[in-house]
Amino acid sequence: MAVTKDKELELIRILEHHGRIGTDVLAKMLDENEDNVNACMKKLEDEKVILSYAALIDWTKVTTEDHIAAMIDVKVTPQREVGFDEVAARIQRFPEVTALYLMSGTYDLSVMVEGQTMEGVARFVSSKLSTLDAVLSTTTHFRLKKYKHDGVVFNQDEKDRRMVVSP
Missing domain, CATH: 3.30.70.920 (Lrp/AsnC effector binding domain/regulation of amino acid metabolism (RAM) domain)
Incomplete structure (x- = not known):
């Protein structure tokens, strides 16, 4: 049984933000069979909907x-x-x-x-x-x-080291 269009869209949204997530986890998140999730991902890759799985590096x-x-x-x-x-x-x-x-x-x-x-x-x-x-x-x-890229905030732990000046 194929993944529904709604679940396919949900899969795309998940992968957009978490490209390295395992298909076993995706299957649980979507309440789907892992083979169906793999087939859906393959279809989306073949149709050039999913273009790549990228890591965001600082x-x-x-x-x-x-x-x-x-x-x-x-x-x-x-x-x-x-x-x-x-x-x-x-x-x-x-x-x-x-x-x-x-x-x-x-x-x-x-x-x-x-x-x-x-x-x-x-x-x-x-x-x-x-x-x-x-x-x-x-x-x-x-x-x-770079402060933020693709929804990811860089240098969150850095403190602002500028001196506070008030009137």
Whole structure:
């Protein structure tokens, strides 16, 4: 017997926040047979509903190597017949790009980039991204600190060490 659509949606929601949870536990949570849960997960993977199971790492606690992340707002000229898709397809192929979104507002694309140094990210913008024919302008924002990502709060145990100033 297959998992119902409601249970399938519940499974997706659980996996979105707890990707490493075992199928035996998922089966108990969903009050389903473990074989049905495995079959449902396989179906969702085959249909590209589940794209990956990822761990969220706080790299500041693992390595002392520099790691720079930036968000680049990009204004582009949409191409006839394909809109923004063609230029987005070109940008997403760069290995520095970790995420890419079509946005509403002043800029058309939001490009997330990671590199070893600020200069490396700047070189990517000036030599690879800005040189694309459809790109009109870019604005780069460097990430200074990560407080929360994918619903997970970073550095909860850290105390605010700033001096309290009151009038």
